[in-house]
Amino acid sequence: MSLWSSDSNRPPRVAIVGGGPGGLFTAWHLERLAATPLSLTIFEATSRLGGKVCTASFTAADVRYEAGAAELYDYSPVGHDPLKDLVRQVGLPMVSLGGSVVFVAGRPIANLDDIVEAYGEEARRELTSFDIRARSGITPAEFYGSGSDHVADAAAGGRFAAMLDGISCRKARRYVDVMIHSDLATEVGETNCGYGLQNYLMNDPAYMRLYCIAGGNEQLMHAITARLAAQVRLGTVVTEVAGGPEETLRLCLRAGDNLQVEEFDVVILALPIDAFKRVRFAGTTLADAMRRHVEHHDHPAHYLRVSVLLDRPVPSLPGDDAYLMLDAFGGTCLYVESARDPCGSHGVLGWLLGGAAAVEMAVLSDEALVAAVLGSLPAPLAACRDHVVESRVHRWTGAVSALPGGWVRRPADLRHRPSPVHRGLFVVGDYLYDSTLNGVFDSAEHVADWVTAESLGARLSARATPFIKPTEASH
Template sequence: MLDLAIVGGGPGGLMSAWYLKKKLGDLCRITIYEASDRLGGKIVTRKFDTANAMYEAGVAEIYDYSMTGPDPLRELIQHFGLQTIPMDAEQVQLDGVLLNDVPGMRRKYGEKTAAAIEAFRKRCTGMMSPLQYYEGVGAQDNEHPWAWKTAEQLLDEEVDDPVAKRFFKVMARSDIATESHNTNGLNALKNFVMDVDGYIGLYSIQNGNEQLIECLASEVSADIQLNHRVLKVGKTAAGRYRLNMMNGKGPESRDFDLVLMCLPHSWLSTMGWEGEQLRASMVKHVSYFDRPAHYLRVSILFDEPFWGEKIPGSWFMSEAFGGCCVYNEGSRHDVGRHGVLNWLIAGSDALAFANLSDQELIDAALKSLPASLGNAREYFLEGKIHRWLSSVNALPGGLPARDVLTNHRPEPKQHPGIVVVGDYLFDSTLNGLLDSSDAATDLILTEMMRLRRAKTQTEKPLSDKIDRDYFDNYRGAGPYSEAWHRFTDPDYLTQLIRIVWGEAKGYKLLVAGSASGELVGALRERGIDAWGIENNRAIHAKTPRALQKYNKLGTVTDMPFKAGSFDFVFETSLCHVSERQVARAVRELNRVVRTGIVFGSVTSDMAPAIIDRYDLLRGVKKLGTWWEWSELFFGNGFDLSMHRRDVMDAVWAATLAANKGPGHWYADADSLRYSFFDRIEDEDE
C-alpha cells in the first residue's frame, strides 16, 4: 500500500481526501497535516459570546451553477443531506442612501445614470454568455478582448457616466477583493454578470457553512494530525517525498510516496523546498499567482433587528470602505430575537483597516450604516473581528491562463508526485476549490497507478512491450483473433454512435488501433464503411486478405488519409503514443474526422481490479484519467459531445445492457461522459 500526505486541513485538503477515497478506496494510506488546532480553513461559522446567535466568520456564501449545468459542489452538499438557503438582494448604499438597484438609481440620479447601468450590463452579457461563465477559467480566456486590460481601463472605456461607474465598482468590490487596477477586465466581467439573472445563484448552508467541513471529515479515510506545521518538502534518495515539520513538541519528519499541497497561496509561499529543481519550480509557481487580495470581517450583534423591513434581502452593497457587502445574518441563520449585521470589507481597505484595533473596526462599521436605519449604537451588544489578509487571489487562474495540468503539478519531471490544490488556480470560490481538488486527485490517481505497477514489477516481472507475445495471449484472454470481441463489441459501438450522434448506417468510420482488422471486418458486415490503422507490424501482418485494403499499416501521428476522410473515429491507441507525440496524434485525428471521436484508450481511473485483471497498463506510454484526456482533446480542436446533447441516461443504459458497466469496463456514467468528443470547426477553415 502506498502512503500519501495532504498538507493542509482546510476545505481543499478535506475535499481532496474525499475524492481520493472515492477514486482510490483503500489503495493508499492518507495522512492530513494541519498547522492549526482545527479543520476547515476559511470556512468558519461562529456564535457570539452574549447570545446564541450564529454568523459566518469566513466564507460568506456558495455559488450555485446548477441552472446552467452540473454543479459538483451542490451535488456534494446534497450527498451529505445538508439543507440550503437561497440568498439574494438588490440594494446598494450610495451617498448614504439605500437604493433598489436600477430603479433606485433612476429615482436618485436620473435616467442618464440608469440607462448607462443597463447599457453596460447588456454589453457584459454580449461579452460572456451564461455557458461561458459556467465553464470558468480556461485557455480560451486568453483570447477574450477584456483579458488584457485592467478593470479600471475597462470601466473608463465602457462607462461614461461617473455615478454608474461608481455603482459598478461598489457592486463588484467585495467579490473581486482588490482594486480595479489590480485585476483584469475579464475577471471584473465575471463579477459584473453575477448581478444579471440567469448566470448564477447564491446560497448558504442552513445552520452554518462549517457543517460542510464536519461532513467531509466524517467521510474521509485519513489519519488527521492537528498542530503539525509542515516546513519543508524534499525528495529522498529512494525516490519518496520527505516532509519536515513541527508538531507542537518538536521537529518531526516522515516519508511519503505522494504529496498533495492543499495550502492557500499565502501559506504555500512560506514553505521550504529541498533540491534546486523543486525550489525553482515552486518559486515560479508561487510568483505566477502572486496577486494577493484581502478580506476583513466585522460581525456585530444587536439586541434586535432595528432596521425592520429596510433590509429585505440577504445583504446590501455599501459604498463604505471603498465598496463592501453588509450581510443580514438573520436572513439565513437562527439569531433568535437579535439582529446581526456582518461587514465583508475587501481589498486595500481590508489591508489598511486590519491594523486598527477590534474596537476601532467596530466603531467604523457602525458609522458606515445609512442614517435612515436609526442609531445603531443604541442596540449594540457585541462585535467580532476576523482578519483574512491575502486569503484570496486578485487574478485567479493567472494571466495568461494556463492549462489545468501545468497549474496543478509545478515540477512534473523529477517530482511528479507533488501536486498542488488551491482556489487561486480557478476562481477563488469553494466551487473552484472543489474543481481544483478533483483535478489534483486525478493527477495523483494517475501517478499512483504508475507507482503501483512499478511496485508490482519488483514482486512479479511484467512486460511493457506490445509485441507478438502480447497478441498471442491478448490481455491474458487468449489469441487476439479469438479474444478481441471480449473487449470491443461492434454492436455496442454502433449503438453508442447512434445514441450520441444519431447515425445508424451509411457513415465512414476509422478504427485507430485496429490490430489485424477483426473489428473493421465486423463493422463492414454491419453496413459501416469501416477502415483501420495499426502500427504494430506483427499483428497487422495477420490481417485477412479480404480486409487488407481497409486495414492500413501506419501511425496515428501521421495517417495516410485525406482531411475529413471519416465521419467518426473509434480509437484505442492514443494511450500507446508517447507523451511527446500524443498531442500531435490528437491533432491528426482532428484532421481526418468530420464529426466526432469515441475515446476508448486505457485510463488510470478505470477500476483497479479491471486494470490488474488484464494488465491494462502494459505498453501504456500516456497514462491519464478520463478528465486529463479531455483536457488534451479540448486543447486540440474537440469538445465534449455531452455539452451539445446530453444523452448520458441512454448511453449508460446501453452500457449496462452490453455488460460493459461496473466490474467489466466502465465504473460509472461519468467515465462515459468523457468518452465522446465532437470536432469543433476551426474558424480558419
C-alpha cells in the same frame, strides 16, 4: 508510469498538506476514486479543520456568524453543480441568499428606475450599454466554465479598469464600482477583465445564485471529515518538502517541539499562496519550480470581517434580502446574518471589507473598527447602533488571490503539477481558478482524478481521462 510500485505490499502513502476546504475536498475525491486502499494523511497546522470556512459563535449568546466564507455559488440553473451535489449528498440543508440593493450616498438603488430617478437618463444609457458589453464578454455558459482556458483567454484581456473607463458618467461608474467591490478582495480596476466581469455578472441570477448552509457553512467541513477514513494530524506544520525527481517525497513536520521527517509517494499541497512562502522546498529543481509557481500566482488580496450581535432582531430589508451593498470603504457587503440563520430575539450584522480598505483598516483596534462600520449603517438600519451587545473582528490580510490564474493562465497540467519531474507533487487551490470554494472544489477534483488515473488505474469516468483537462469545463 505509476507514481508508486503496484507490486509493493503497502498501500500508497498520500499526504495532503492543509486541512482547509481544498485539503478536505481532495481527500473526499481521492477516497471515492481510489480502487485500492490508500494510506492518506491530512496535515493541518492549526487545531481545527476548515481553513477560511469558519463559523464562529458569540459569547454573550449562543449565536453563530460566518467569520470567513459566507456564501457558496449555485451553478445548478446553468449546469451540473458538483459542490451543491456534495452538500445535498451529506444531507445539509441550504438557504438561498438574495441581495440587490446598493446604497450610494445614502440612497438605495435596486433597479434601472432607481438609477434614472437618482442619476438621470444618461446614467441609465451608460449602464445599459456597459451591461450589454459585460454579457457579451461572458455568457452564462462561459461563466459556468470559468476555470477553462478558452474562457480565461477570451475574457481576461487586460485590466478591468480599461473596461470600466467606458462608463463616462461619474455616478453610474461609482454605482458599478460599489457593486463589484462589495464582494472583491482587491480594487476593482486592478484585476483583469475576466475576473472583474465575473464579479459584476455574479449579481445576475441568470449567471448564478448564492446559497449558504443552514446552521453555518463550517458544517460542510465537519460532514466531510466525519466521512473520511484519512488520518488527520492537527497542529502539524509542514515546514519543508524535499525529494529529487522520481524519488519519494519527504516532508519535514513540526508538531509543537517535535520535529520529524516522513516519506510519501504523493504529496498534495492544498495551501493558499501566502502559506507557500513559509514552506521550504529543498533542491534546486524543486525550489525553482515552486518559486515560479508562487511568483506567477502571487497577487495578494485582502478581506476584513466585522460582526456584531444585537439584542434585538435586525429590521427586515426590502424583499427579505440577506445582504446589501454600501459605498462605505470603497464598496462593502453588509450581511444580515440573522436573515440566513435566525436567532430568536437577537440579530447579527456582518460587514465584509475588501481590498485597500481591508489592509488600511486592519491596523485599527477592534473598537475603532466596530465604530467605523456602525457609522456606515444606512438609515433603515441606523437604529441597530444602539443595540450592539458584542462584536468580533477577523482580519484576512493577504489570505486570498486578487488575480486567480495570474495574468496569463498556465496550462492545466503545470498549474497543478508545478514541477513536472516531481511526478508525485501536486497543488490544489482556489487561486488557480476563481478564488472561491467552487473553484477549490474543482481544483481538488482535478488533482484527485489525475492522481487516481495515473497511479491507481482506478475506475475512470469519461471526464477523468488523465492529461486532458478533466474538470476544466465542469465548473
